Amino acid sequence: MLIGKARSLLDASGGDQRVAGAGQLAQAYQIAGTALIQLRRFDLAYHALNRALDVADESGDELVAASVVTTMCWLLLRQGRFDEAERLALATADAIEPRFSRTEPTRLAVWGWLMLRGSAAAIRDGRADDAGGMLDAAGAAAVRIGEQLPADVALRMPVTMGAFCPVTVEMKRVEMSVVAGDPVTALALAERVPPGSGRATSDNRNRHQLDRAWANTERGDLAEATRILSGLRAMSPTWLRHQRYARDIVTTILTRRRRPVSQELAALADLLGAGS
Known part of the structure; x- marks a missing residue:
């Protein structure tokens, strides 16, 4: 819907408005590409970002094109x-x-x-x-x-x-x-x-919390790692559910624990499908 509206706006524009419309359509394709990367639909993301680059060229704004490249680099990573x-x-x-x-x-x-x-x-x-x-x-x-x-x-x-x-x-x-x-x-x-x-962004904040959880796990502080992950489960359960990194951390905690599985850890394992 976002891309369709941006495309219609571009088609109906001329002159400076068309240049601005091209920039907006490039952003719409870039947003779509970002979402597709999150969903691991890499082929579709590549197509969306290539379309974004094509339209960005029409806008004549090198920074719009360069911002699309940052997302393309993320896809390659x-x-x-x-x-x-x-x-x-x-x-x-x-x-x-x-x-x-x-x-x-x-x-x-x-x-x-x-x-x-x-x-x-x-x-x-x-x-x-x-x-x-x-x-x-x-x-x-x-x-x-x-x-x-x-x-x-x-x-x-x-x-x-x-x-x-x-x-x-x-x-x-x-x-x-x-x-x-x-x-x-x-x-x-x-x-x-x-x-x-x-x-x-919330993605970067959440990723940072996963990094902290990983580091605590590697240092042997499994309780702190579980606490951090439980905080993420409370704040961003949908995001967390799709993170392989989080599942790997919880699997490591389950493997290394010396105590019975706590309710917090059990809830994390259930959300992420870890240890199953």
Whole structure:
């Protein structure tokens, strides 16, 4: 329905309105692609994002196209295509590189997300130094923007672009340590994440809680890990149900426990189909 309305608006527009309509249709396709990735419908997501890129070209707005690329990189990451994801993120980041000497919030936000995608690909490819360098670059962009939502991000970009902020970057630092298999560093970095979520999306907040649960599990604090997961079950049960990462954590807790299964743990196992 969203895509249909955006397409109708574009078809009925001309001149500057058509350019703006193309940007809105690109966003609609990007949102659809994001949802399809969540559902693991990767072929359909790839098609939607390619359509988004085609329409973004018509808009003439390089930042709209670059924001679509951030989602395409996420798709490649989910498919384990780390080298492709990194190369695409860095090439696009080079094309839109902002000037740090003056504030360009939207450009900084999109560029920062591309750096986060490149970092995520590099750490999963076993290159911690490269990943850390890109994460530091993203952090510098986030600090430059601060915690204020750039108005033009809200108008021109999907909500995820406006979610780029220092808190998001700090959460990604924790994630990087988790991917590297370092629970001690992950927990230490988690202490630096402010209690508030800044502008981080609910998906990033929830993923951060899973990272904390994993790190606590690896450190042997199964009770704390269960507490964190139970909090997620209370706040985002539908999201949690579809997370393989969460199911793996609960399975590990069940395997390592030395006490009878608590009601909390039993409810988590039932929700996630763990240990069955």
